[in-house]
Amino acid sequence: MNEEIIIAGFGGQGVLSMGKILAYSGIMQNLEVSWMPSYGPEMRGGTANVTVILSDDRISSPILNTFDSGIILNQQSLDKFECKIKPGGLLLYDTNGITRHPSRTDLQIFQIEAASEAARIDNQKVFNMIVLGAYLKLKDFLELKYVVQGLEKSLPKRYHHLIDSNAEALKTGMELVKPYKN
Amino acid sequence: MGELKLMKGNEAIAEAAIRAGADAYFGYPITPQSEVMEYLAAQQPHKRTGMVLLQAESEIAAINMVYGAASTGKKTMTSSSSPGISLKMEGISYLAGAELPALIVNVVRGGPGLGTIQPSQSDYFQATKGGGHGDYRLLVLAPASVQEMSDFVKLGFELAFKYRNPVMILSDGIIGQMMEKVELFDPIPRKTEINEPWALTGKSSDRKKRVVTSLDLDPYGNEKHNHELQRKYKEMEENEVRFEEIDCSDAEYLMVAYGSSARICQKAIKLARLKGIKVGLLRPITLFPFPTKQLYSYTNRIKGILSVELNTGQMIEDIRLAVNGKLPVEHFGRCGGVVHSPEEVLAAFEKIIMK
Structure with a gap:
C-alpha cells in the first residue's frame, strides 16, 4: 500500500491538522508516514496545503508532483491541484464556494458538503473531520478505530473531551459523501 | 524499542538535545528553524534535566555564549538558518581554532543574502569548506529524515567531544518542517562531572593553568597548532565517513x-x-x-x-x-x-x- 495525498484549502480550515491526524492514524496502524506542509508567505495570502504519504514501505520523496488523492477545500486549490491527480485517482472536494467544478473525466470525483453541515450543526471546528470521514469512506485502508487513536495522539490532553464529537463528525462525513458526475 | 512520535524535524532536534543530555542551547529565531527554540521553550528543559535555554539578543551573541559554555566542558549547541549561520561564522572559526566541542544546526534556506525562507542546499560550500576564516573543517552531518535529525544530535555531540571540534548538522527547510515517525532514543543523563583535561573548571592550587584560546602570536606555535588540527581532520577522514x-x-x-x-x-x-x-x-x-x-x-x-x-x-x-x-x-x-x-x-x- 502506498497512498500519496494532497490536502489543500484556506489557512484556518484545519488542512494541516487533518493531515496530522491522518499521519498519526497511519502510525497507529504501523504504516510509514510523512507530512510535508507548504510553509511561508503563501500561507498569509490565504491558502495552505499539506502532502501526506502513507505507505507499507520506507517513504522516498516527501515532495511530490502528482498524487493518488486530492482533498480540496476551496476554488484556488481546485484550480491548482485538479491537474496534479494521477489518472484514475480520487478527487474529493467541498462544494462550498466552488463556482468552477472539476472538469476531468478520468478521475473518481466525490463531493462532501462539510461546510454547510458544520454550519447546520453549529460546530465549525469539526468541519475538517467531516471531510476526513468522507475520505475514509472512500479509502478503506485505514480503520476508524485507528483514526480515533490518531485523534487522541494528535490533540493535546486539554482537548480530549472533544474526541467524541470529532469521532461523530467522521461518521457524519462517511454518510454525506456522494459521487459527482461532470 | 524507544518511544514512537510524529514530529517535525525541528522538534526532533530539540527533543533530541534534551535527551542527549545537552547542558545549554543558545539561539535566536529565524525561519525555517524557529520550532527548535519554540519546542524547547514549551518543554521547559531546565525542569526536565537542568538544561539551560536562552534566547540571545542576536546570532552573534548566541555563538559566543556557545564558545563560553563549551570552554567549561559543557555540551552546548545552537541552531539557525543560512543568514543567521553567516553571522555565527566568526564564532565558529574561533570554536574550531580553540578546539572546542559544540553542535551547530543549520536548517538551510535559499540565499544569498536574506534570500528566501524556502528550502535550499546552497550552504554546502560554507559548511564543508570552512565558512569562517582559517584552515579549519567542521565535521558535517546531513540528515535525510526526521529520524536522523534526532539521531544526529546524539551522534553530533559524541563526535564533537571525540575530536574536540565543532560539528554541524546541515539540514534544510524540508527536513526541518516535515513530520515523520521518529523513534526517540532513551534519555542520557547530563554529565555532572567534567573530566576533560582542557576544560576551564576553576584552577585549584594543585592544578596546572589551562588556556582556551584561538590566538597564538608566535607563528611557529600557530603553525604547529595548524598541523595538529590537520592531523585531526585526517583522522576524521579515516574513521568517520558515512x-x-x-x-x-x-x-x-x-x-x-x-x-x-x-x-x-x-x-x-x-x-x-x-x-x-x-x-x-x-x-x-x-x-x-x-x-x-x-x-x-x-x-x-x-x-x-x-x-x-x-x-x-x-x-x-x-x-x-x-x-x-x-x-x-x-x-x-x-x-x-x-x-x-x-x-x-x-x-x-x-x-x-x-x-
Whole structure:
C-alpha cells in the first residue's frame, strides 16, 4: 500500500491538522508516514496545503508532483491541484464556494458538503473531520478505530473531551459523501 | 524499542538535545528553524534535566555564549538558518581554532543574502569548506529524515567531544518542517562531572593553568597548532565517513545527493527503474569527511554520475575530485528556494547523463 495525498484549502480550515491526524492514524496502524506542509508567505495570502504519504514501505520523496488523492477545500486549490491527480485517482472536494467544478473525466470525483453541515450543526471546528470521514469512506485502508487513536495522539490532553464529537463528525462525513458526475 | 512520535524535524532536534543530555542551547529565531527554540521553550528543559535555554539578543551573541559554555566542558549547541549561520561564522572559526566541542544546526534556506525562507542546499560550500576564516573543517552531518535529525544530535555531540571540534548538522527547510515517525532514543543523563583535561573548571592550587584560546602570536606555535588540527581532520577522514547506497549493486549510473535532495532522488531512481534504467543512489551522510574512496570505487563499473542538489552545483566539485576525471559528472538542481520534483530529476538525468 502506498497512498500519496494532497490536502489543500484556506489557512484556518484545519488542512494541516487533518493531515496530522491522518499521519498519526497511519502510525497507529504501523504504516510509514510523512507530512510535508507548504510553509511561508503563501500561507498569509490565504491558502495552505499539506502532502501526506502513507505507505507499507520506507517513504522516498516527501515532495511530490502528482498524487493518488486530492482533498480540496476551496476554488484556488481546485484550480491548482485538479491537474496534479494521477489518472484514475480520487478527487474529493467541498462544494462550498466552488463556482468552477472539476472538469476531468478520468478521475473518481466525490463531493462532501462539510461546510454547510458544520454550519447546520453549529460546530465549525469539526468541519475538517467531516471531510476526513468522507475520505475514509472512500479509502478503506485505514480503520476508524485507528483514526480515533490518531485523534487522541494528535490533540493535546486539554482537548480530549472533544474526541467524541470529532469521532461523530467522521461518521457524519462517511454518510454525506456522494459521487459527482461532470 | 524507544518511544514512537510524529514530529517535525525541528522538534526532533530539540527533543533530541534534551535527551542527549545537552547542558545549554543558545539561539535566536529565524525561519525555517524557529520550532527548535519554540519546542524547547514549551518543554521547559531546565525542569526536565537542568538544561539551560536562552534566547540571545542576536546570532552573534548566541555563538559566543556557545564558545563560553563549551570552554567549561559543557555540551552546548545552537541552531539557525543560512543568514543567521553567516553571522555565527566568526564564532565558529574561533570554536574550531580553540578546539572546542559544540553542535551547530543549520536548517538551510535559499540565499544569498536574506534570500528566501524556502528550502535550499546552497550552504554546502560554507559548511564543508570552512565558512569562517582559517584552515579549519567542521565535521558535517546531513540528515535525510526526521529520524536522523534526532539521531544526529546524539551522534553530533559524541563526535564533537571525540575530536574536540565543532560539528554541524546541515539540514534544510524540508527536513526541518516535515513530520515523520521518529523513534526517540532513551534519555542520557547530563554529565555532572567534567573530566576533560582542557576544560576551564576553576584552577585549584594543585592544578596546572589551562588556556582556551584561538590566538597564538608566535607563528611557529600557530603553525604547529595548524598541523595538529590537520592531523585531526585526517583522522576524521579515516574513521568517520558515512554514506548510504540504494540500488547500487547493479547500477550503470549513479545519482549522488544528500539530505532532502536524496529523498527526492530515491523516488526518481524508483521511477527510472520502472523504465528499465539501472541507476542507483549514493547518499553522503557525512559531507566532511566526504565518501571520496567509495565514489572512486565506482569509476570502473558505471558510466556516469548526476549530482543532484538544491543549488547551482557545489557538492559536484567534491564528486569530481573523488572520481578524478575518470567519469562524466554533471549537475542538476533547482535553486533559490524552488524544489525539484522526482519527475524533474529523472527527466534531467535522461537528458544530461544518458543523452
